[in-house]
Amino acid sequence: MKKFFIRIVIFTVCFFIIDKGFLLVRDSAPKREVDKRLEMIVTGKIQSDVLIYGSSRGARSIIAKVFKDSLGISAYNLSFPGSDITFHEFLLRLTLETKGNKKPKTVILVVDDSDELKVAKSLKFRLDRMYPLLKYQAIRKELVKRKAKKPILNELFVIHQLNKSNFLFKQKKFTSNDSIMPCGSMPISHQKKTFNKIFNKDNYIYSPNGELAQKIRALKLFKNYCKKNNIELIVVIPPNFKFITKGFGDRLKSLTNGYATVWQYDQANPVYSNPDYFFDNAHLRTNGSYVYSNELVKFYAQKHKL
Amino acid sequence: MVFNSIEFALFFLFVFILYWFIAGKNIKWQNMLLLGASLFFYGCWDWRFLFLLSFSTFLGYFTGIRIGSAKSLLWKKFWFRLSIILNIGFLAVFKYYNFFIDSFTSLFNSFGLHLDSSSISLNLILPVGISFYTFHVLSYVIDIYYDRIKSEGKLVDFSVFVAFFPLLVAGPIERATHLLPQIQKERVFDYSKAVDGLRQILWGLFKKVVIADGCAEWANMIFDGYTDYSGSTLFMGAFFFSIQIYCDFSGYSDIALGTSRLFGIELLRNFSFPYFSRDIAEFWRRWHISLTTWFRDYLYIPLGGSKGGTWMKIRNTFIIFLVSGFWHGANWTFIVWGALNAIYFLPLMLTNSNRNNLEIVAQGKYFPSIREIFGMLITFLMVLFGWIFFRANTLTQAIDFIKRMFSADLFKSTKLPEMADLTIALIIFFFIIEWLGRDNKYAIERFGLKWYVPFRWLFYSFLILCVVVLSGNEQVFIYFQF
Numbered sequence: 001m002k003k004f005f006i007r008i009v010i011f012t013v014c015f016f017i018i019d020k021g022f023l024l025v026r027d028s029a030p031k032r033e034v035d036k037r038l039e040m041i042v043t044g045k046i047q048s049d050v051l052i053y054g055s056s057r058g059a060r061s062i063i064a065k066v067f068k069d070s071l072g073i074s075a076y077n078l079s080f081p082g083s084d085i086t087f088h089e090f091l092l093r094l095t096l097e098t099k100g101n102k103k104p105k106t107v108i109l110v111v112d113d114s115d116e117l118k119v120a121k122s123l124k125f126r127l128d129r130m131y132p133l134l135k136y137q138a139i140r141k142e143l144v145k146r147k148a149k150k151p152i153l154n155e156l157f158v159i160h161q162l163n164k165s166n167f168l169f170k171q172k173k174f175t176s177n178d179s180i181m182p183c184g185s186m187p188i189s190h191q192k193k194t195f196n197k198i199f200n201k202d203n204y205i206y207s208p209n210g211e212l213a214q215k216i217r218a219l220k221l222f223k224n225y226c227k228k229n230n231i232e233l234i235v236v237i238p239p240n241f242k243f244i245t246k247g248f249g250d251r252l253k254s255l256t257n258g259y260a261t262v263w264q265y266d267q268a269n270p271v272y273s274n275p276d277y278f279f280d281n282a283h284l285r286t287n288g289s290y291v292y293s294n295e296l297v298k299f300y301a302q303k304h305k306l
Numbered sequence: 307m308v309f310n311s312i313e314f315a316l317f318f319l320f321v322f323i324l325y326w327f328i329a330g331k332n333i334k335w336q337n338m339l340l341l342g343a344s345l346f347f348y349g350c351w352d353w354r355f356l357f358l359l360s361f362s363t364f365l366g367y368f369t370g371i372r373i374g375s376a377k378s379l380l381w382k383k384f385w386f387r388l389s390i391i392l393n394i395g396f397l398a399v400f401k402y403y404n405f406f407i408d409s410f411t412s413l414f415n416s417f418g419l420h421l422d423s424s425s426i427s428l429n430l431i432l433p434v435g436i437s438f439y440t441f442h443v444l445s446y447v448i449d450i451y452y453d454r455i456k457s458e459g460k461l462v463d464f465s466v467f468v469a470f471f472p473l474l475v476a477g478p479i480e481r482a483t484h485l486l487p488q489i490q491k492e493r494v495f496d497y498s499k500a501v502d503g504l505r506q507i508l509w510g511l512f513k514k515v516v517i518a519d520g521c522a523e524w525a526n527m528i529f530d531g532y533t534d535y536s537g538s539t540l541f542m543g544a545f546f547f548s549i550q551i552y553c554d555f556s557g558y559s560d561i562a563l564g565t566s567r568l569f570g571i572e573l574l575r576n577f578s579f580p581y582f583s584r585d586i587a588e589f590w591r592r593w594h595i596s597l598t599t600w601f602r603d604y605l606y607i608p609l610g611g612s613k614g615g616t617w618m619k620i621r622n623t624f625i626i627f628l629v630s631g632f633w634h635g636a637n638w639t640f641i642v643w644g645a646l647n648a649i650y651f652l653p654l655m656l657t658n659s660n661r662n663n664l665e666i667v668a669q670g671k672y673f674p675s676i677r678e679i680f681g682m683l684i685t686f687l688m689v690l691f692g693w694i695f696f697r698a699n700t701l702t703q704a705i706d707f708i709k710r711m712f713s714a715d716l717f718k719s720t721k722l723p724e725m726a727d728l729t730i731a732l733i734i735f736f737f738i739i740e741w742l743g744r745d746n747k748y749a750i751e752r753f754g755l756k757w758y759v760p761f762r763w764l765f766y767s768f769l770i771l772c773v774v775v776l777s778g779n780e781q782v783f784i785y786f787q788f
Contacts (some may be wrong), residue, residue: 001495001497004501011766014763022771153774160775162775184423305420
């Protein structure tokens with residue numbers, strides 16, 4: 001019995017030593033990323049007055065530099081394709097909690113019509129975007145909070161902090177769909193091959209049935225962070241190749257207890273029913289993004305009497 | 307509390323220390339401790355399940371004594387039948403009631419009679435491991451009835467036999483003739499057995515956490531969205547599931563066997579490298595051995611086995627495979643899976659070729675012959691095809707999946723995420739180790755034992771490293787649902 005325990009102790013000590021070698025793998029991972037936006041947040045390098053949070057619709061539809069070009073206001077796009085409201089909530093929280101980041105004056109939340117608060121196969125909490133940044137304590141803490149990692153193992157072993165993706169040592173590259181402008185926006189200049197170019201003329205009415213409690217909670221938290229920090233919150237519904245779902249904006253307004261300004265684009269503008277301005281049924285392409293961003297900036301200027 | 311959790315590791319450590327340091331060589335205390343730990347372990351799933359487990363244990367204990375001490379054959383038969391009916395009855399109610407109700411209402415509805423199953427369905431939770439411990443009790447009662455063993459007089463010992471925590475929720479399905487004598491005998495700590503137990507636990511964890519859960523990610527992705535993928539990707543989905551189910555279940559069994567060995571108790575072997583089988587009969591001798599032999603001994607042989615005429619052989623083969631399928635779950639998919647395996651098996655049976663491959667493939671050699679490779683490949687593909695039914699939620703989905711898989715793009719390249727390559731690399735590593743260790747009880751039983759210790763420890767460290775890196779994304783053990 002004594003021999004058994006001595007051997008286990010010696011093995012455990014050896015294993016701990018080997019484990020620490022994996023700090024090299026963990027700490028080298030951020031260098032291989034091309035999208036540095038999340039790392040900018042976690043290292044306190046966000047310095048803009050207007051911040052944009054959203055999924056791919058936020059990333060593609062709003063070109064943040066239009067704010068600077070038109071109004072001289074600094075803006076940065078922190079929208080991540082495939083992310084949901086729970087991820088946006090985390091990003092805003094991280095932005096506000098990390099030392100060095102400038103507290104924004106305005107936050108623009110770009111919502112998906114009309115899946116933002118419901119089950120959406122393509123939207124999730126983007127854990128995969130966090131794994132390359134495990135060298136940062138805040139990221140590790142969030143992964144434990146989300147039960148993606150176990151608290152005790154996370155403290156004891158460097159290897160438990162890692163994800164299998166950390167062992168892909170290839171340098172990542174931009175793709176035609178995921179190039180990032182210096183302002184953080186990710187417009188697309190081409191069109192999707194499968195885009196059917198048929199404008200959906202149906203009038204949909206929003207129903208709260210199927211809304212997820214965790215997404216509602218995330219939206220409310222998002223609003224609360226803004227309110228607590230005296231940040232203006234504008235919720236925008238970007239164009240799909242269809243009409244906006246009726247009642248969706250009202251639902252968002254009621255969930256934010258009227259704190260958020262819910263802005264909708266001008267649906268009568270023929271650009272939004274012209275397929276030449278769309279990448280696919282759910283996203284604008286670059287020319288459409290500029291039209292939409294200018295309209296948003298115009299609204300912003302009017303609201304602030306600039 | 308699953309095996310691959312910190313909670314289980316702490317629980318195990320606590321019980322292990324108490325077992326060897328406090329209970330020591332006192333068999334009574336050792337068994338009391340094992341029983342207490344087992345009830346705690348089971349209660350962690352849901353404390354309400356303890357009532358059913360206790361009832362099943364008392365039923366087996368009481369009827370076992372009655373059968374053993376019956377003074378006339380009439381009473382012996384009475385207690386035996388009562389025990390069988392009640393045990394199977396409970397299993398039927400908890401596991402199959404709603405299935406039968408749904409199936410019958412569907413049948414009636416197809417004849418134009420509009421029945422609503424929801425009004426007569428029961429809102430029951432399926433107790434974890436019910437199929438496994440019910441079969442423990444059944445084997446005990448049957449063995450007493452046929453005078454293979456004597457009834458157990460000590461309730462604690464019998465309860466440990468039924469509820470021993472390493473095998474409680476997913477087997478192996480133990481026999482009273484094998485396990486009870488070990489429970490009745492004093493256990494002494496054995497260094498080499500303890501090390502062996504740890505090694506088997508490590509290999510089990512590697513199979514489960516690294517291979518099975520890694521494959522599950524891709525299998526789930528492909529099966530859940532199968533309408534979006536090409537034939538070749540669907541084939542990869544079925545491939546990943548084939549590996550997942552093997553590593554998930556055999557990984558669990560390895561952890562169970564290793565854990566049990568650390569307490570000085572040997573459990574029945576459950577898997578013996580089934581994917582190295584050269585025909586389907588060999589596969590079924592190597593897959594879920596404790597269930598296959600259970601059905602062989604308590605169903606197939608009493609039905610006449612293969613001794614009767616051709617029709618009797620066919621009937622018995624179908625019965626055993628259909629019951630085996632149905633044992634897995636109350637769904638037509640499992641029944642079709644069972645029937646498909648019966649169809650695979652019959653030609654071998656009818657041509658007396660079902661016992662051609664009794665020894666492990668290429669024994670004593672590094673490489674198999676072309677014929678053996680061909681046999682293994684065909685068997686694996688047949689098994690893989692069957693797993694599609696096993697994995698699908700409905701028969702319609704399974705058939706649709708197969709139709710799409712056998713489309714024109716079956717031989718085109720797959721569209722899998724980059725991370726799937728890592729899973730495939732780990733699968734290749736896993737099968738190389740399995741191949742090298744196929745003569746043993748489990749793949750790394752003797753792997754590296756002749757190496758210089760630091761090298762061997764490096765190998766173990768690598769396995770632990772993979773387990774720790776990949777833990778945190780656990781999938782529930784597939785066989786818990788059975």
